[in-house]
Amino acid sequence: LWQGTRLCVPNDATLREALLTEAHSSPFSIHPGSMKMYHDLKQHFWWSGMKRDVATFVSKCLICQQVKIEHQRASGLLQPLDIPVWKCDEISMDFVTGLSRTQRRHDAIWVVVDRLTKSVHFLSIRKDYSVRKLAEIFQQEIVRLHGNWDDYICLVEFAYNNSWHASIKCAPFEMLYGGKCRALICWDQVGERVIEGPEMIE
Known part of the structure; x- marks a missing residue:
């Protein structure tokens, strides 16, 4: 079932959770914020209340809550260090x-x-x-x-270049090559549906 060019995701909590996890926490993503993640997903998928579900999912991500700057303590007096969540992280x-x-x-x-x-x-x-x-x-x-951190550089580059950016209203890969890169999240793609023309850079 399709909503325009987007695949309709059935009302299955397990399926939607798996899709949200892949879009947010896989090695090919960089824990995007709710707005960026929503724009990435809505290009390929649709379900009622998707934007709300994305915002809720991101707000519950433990890594985002601990790492993102808006959740960190303000500079000032010494604070006790948080307990790391994984070995050799700190x-x-x-x-x-x-x-x-x-x-x-x-x-x-x-x-x-x-x-x-x-x-x-x-x-x-x-x-x-x-x-x-x-x-x-x-x-x-x-x-x-x-x-070795350099083992993952290629994954970071891939995630950055294929994430939606507010400044250009699309992913850098799409802006550069005129089409979307096939990622693991794009399960519905069997080929390029639309090739963007010069109007993208006007």
């Missing part, structure tokens, strides 16, 4: 100095602690290491064990 660190120099000329310990699990890494260093050197050690000894 770390704390300290330096133990004043130690006798070893045969490898190390005279300090860099202590890196996962705030959720309290697991710790002790890294032998020299107290005169530069910030650049410490960053290299962090990449070699910590990031290699707990993931």
Whole structure:
């Protein structure tokens, strides 16, 4: 069943929840706000009260509530740190100095602690290491064990370029190439229905 060119989603709570989750929380999305998410969805799907359902879903997203700037505490007096929601999401660190120099000329310990699990890494260093050197050690000894952020750059780029932007009233990919990119959320697409012409950039 179609509403114009949009697929009508039946009144099935499980199906709608799965669709909203895919549009908001999948690796191909970037936890868009309710307005951006609604504009992305309404290009392909329709159901009665969809805008309200999108707003409700986004308002209940734990990650959005914790990370987005409008939900963070204002600067001021020290506040207790929130408990992380996943291991290795947040770390704390300290330096133990004043130690006798070893045969490898190390005279300090860099202590890196996962705030959720309290697991710790002790890294032998020299107290005169530069910030650049410490960053290299962090990449070699910590990031290699707990993931590489650059593995996900392509997903972030894809999500950004295929999300609706208020300033241009469409996705950057659509503005650049004159057509919509097929994403996992576009289950209804079997081909390009409309090829946008020069009027888009006038």
